[in-house]
Amino acid sequence: MPAQFQYVSLANEIQDKIASGQYRAGDRLPSLRKLHARARLSISTVYQAYIELEKRGLVESRNKSGFFVKARLHGEQAAPKLKLVEPVPKPVNVDALAKVIVEKISEPGIINLGGAMPDPSLLPIKQLTRELKSVSGEDMARLLSLYEHPAGSPELRREIVRRTTGTAKRGMVDEVIITQGCLEAVFLCLRAVAKPGDVIAVESPTFHGLLQLIEDLGMKALEIPTDPQTGISLPHLKDAIDRISVEACVFVPTFQNPTGGSMPSEAKEELVELLGERDIPIIEDDIYGDLYFGETRPATLKSFDRRGMVLFCSSFSKTLSSGLRVGWTLPGKFTERVIRMKCNTNISSASLPQHVIAQYLKNGAYERHLRRLRNLLKNNVANMSLALREHFPADAKLTMPQGGMLVWVELDERVDSFEVYKVAEKEGICFLPGLICSTSNRYRNCIRINCGGTLTPKVDQGIALLGQIIKDFQH
């Protein structure tokens, strides 16, 4: 074969191995010398093949480290589509079922495709432990003996504003309230803007934790059709708020739970304008916003808000530690009310976790950690998605998230994912069945898969077994 074609056939061979999952996203290709010896080709032919693969967008060279397989999150794969159902306010009744499932997800030893978490090995546990151990005796005495301010540690509030805006602007620091995780932030904001019996608009499907809050607060959920690619359907939302008195909205517009989908920036701006004009507050849950796979962070609803009607909520649970229970909210014009709620609920959040995170943010390590985490999650999502496509029925439709860690799978209408769940659970595999992501039994044939973990051989086998269980239900 002429020399100029040898590099092309080598590139094709490697491309096939990438497509079949033999080489996975994040894997390092063999060194030029190794492959030169193994394939009996000149080093320059191997090098040309790698450059060819780089041109095809399949690998990337990293300074002095070699060539690595790139994560590919685009493809011709069919994606789940928006379910067009007319929004009707409904009392929520998902708590009992969600509790059973969430307890299962926390069991050790299980192949856990159910939680929404990065693999613990991706988190900077050692660095956080170091920060904890370096707290001086004097600081420790103060942190353990005094209540924190109800709005939270001034140091942490400054750091949160500094990392979102570049400077610690006074007005914004005053707006930040530290909470015990993002869910407490949403809980306080919901109580600040609505009361029992009120109608709250949510995405459909949505995060079951938000439905459970609405249920506990005796409110009603109004599900607005949401497309994994284009986000909340603005025509449906507009039509719903024309017909129904909606007191507030709780949306996760960026790397949404459960679909992993995001709303484009222009649609986010339109959404803020539409609801702002009607004086309807939006609680924005942005817990996955920092975990983008692209070049830049997606815009928040908060960034388009000129009226103080967006109550922004987030936490460090998906990026640093869920156990430290540190989240925050910037509730716009409802700040005073939310501080009062926080104070009257539990006085303030624990001071030691706030101190540890503030020190970690101050030394700049957080941004470095986030850059690494995004890269690793992107690889994990690409590899897990490939395994899902390989083992699940060919007509399964998967979302392709551009951030976060969640993939939503729509199965054949005949498959009841809760029945699949019961069989899979006995085999030691856990995932989130779609029916708890809605108040109306709408997503029985859907499942949410956590792709935050590494695709180990054990996880791959678990996905294969789950795929087989689903296929059995289909026949």
Ligand SMILES: Cc1ncc(COP(=O)(O)O)c(C=O)c1O
């Ligand atoms: C959208 C969303 N909001 C809130 C939470 C809970 O966050 P936290 O643990 O910080 O309370 C989760 C956890 O999965 C989530 O997915």
